[in-house]
Amino acid sequence: MTTKQTIPSDEDLTAFIDGELTAEEAARIKAMVKEDESVAERLELLARASLPFKQAFAPLLSEAPREKLQAMLAAIPVQQSAKSASAPLFASRRRFLGALAASLVAGIAIDRAVIGIGARFSAKDENSEWRAVVADYVSLYTPESLVGPVPGRDDQAAQLAGLDEKIGLSLSPEAVSLPGIDFKRALLLQYDGKALAQIAYLDPETGPMALCIVKSDKGPKAPDLESRKGMNVVYWSNATHAFMLIGHAAADRITAIAEGVRGALSA
Template sequence: MNDKNPIPTDEELTAYIDGELSEIEVSRIEALLGSNERVAARLEFLSQSSLAFKQAFEPLLAAAPKAELDAMLGIVPVAAKPAPVRSSRRGFLGALAACLVAGVVADRALMGIRNRVHAPDESSEWRAVVAEYIALYTADTLAGPSPSDDAQAEQLARLDDKLGLSLSPEAVSLPGIEFKRAQLLQYDDKPLAQIAYLDPETGPLALCIVRSDVGTKEPDVEGRHGMNVVYWSNATHAFMLIGRIPIDHMQELAEDVRKKTSA
């Protein structure tokens, strides 16, 4: 694919689905749909987010034991926050909400039931959602030039305003790994910061941060979707570093970030 006809981002495909692109951009994407199977498959995946919630959950409800489900539904607010699909996609940076609606909503509903019954680590659910999203990333997702130091500082400043942090390019830099972008997402009505990087050997990785009142926790590790995760928290925020870098090196990178962000 040459630079004159680049692969569209998830945000561009979401805008195409919502009818928000110019005629020129529509023509460009439609030309790609006929010549690039990956773009066509990605559009089909994102388009599934337009399914009605009731329709999407019918197979799950039909397969569940009725007596158990009836008891559990009393504690799971499935319809507590109805919202238009378009609002959900755009509110969570397009692709993330599409991912949630098309592939994660049912899992999160079941996770919500289990969390309330078994009361596991309350921070595990947001890590699961982030892992689902990052698993979709490829090197092409983060292709293109990296932002300048000034642009990095500007992107990080927008995160600071919402999360009550003070992040600098130096504080979130990872040795030998390219900073690609910092963006603000949303999880359960709370701002979620995602700082994306591209490792030349293992591909995408991300540092994600949310507000948290679980208290200070030392770094721990886990595996999700074939990726390594190092997670920790301080008095006000929870952090996770996720990617396909070997776990020993991932722990070193996480410890470096932890020290710089707590200084």
């Protein structure tokens, strides 16, 4: 049985799916898939998904060169079990050519990615749909996805400035600061043709947490709480934007955190 030290990371599994490992490394992953059910299940989840995985692992690839986003990862239904580790499972996956804008000083990247939702989008329930898509994406984060130093205030401000023009909202490090929770990076994603800002954090108690913002003309809505993908979500909106805070923190704690950031964003 594999040990905690030898279990492959999501980055390794994604590289395996994309055919980026050496023959020796690939053979090691295949052996783990056969002997460890948890590794097989994680591999199958990553193989099924249609999200920009490399954006999730940007801090681990801080030395990668800057490239333009060339393609989005298409949704490819896979029926085979990952335990078989057969060639068709991986051959059916479209290679994702990602954009990684890395900071060699802070090890933090501002990424542009596309979350493709196709026909699933419903204009009648836009707010619910975007939260579902974000929850699918955030559920793939692990604490290891957000390793690296906490950027200084100037670096945070620079990352947030890259979001301002796209989402039409001026964000400062103070406005998006969460008490006792580390700011890790700012991401510019795209949802149904609209800019989606995601600020990723690492909570020392419960792991990854994210504040997400999109433009919205649905009007103001008081904060509400829901559960998605095993995480708690507090969501609200004002006249111009919709917001959500998502993470594994308990309902009362994440509600209190959301109330604080909501007040700061309204100030």
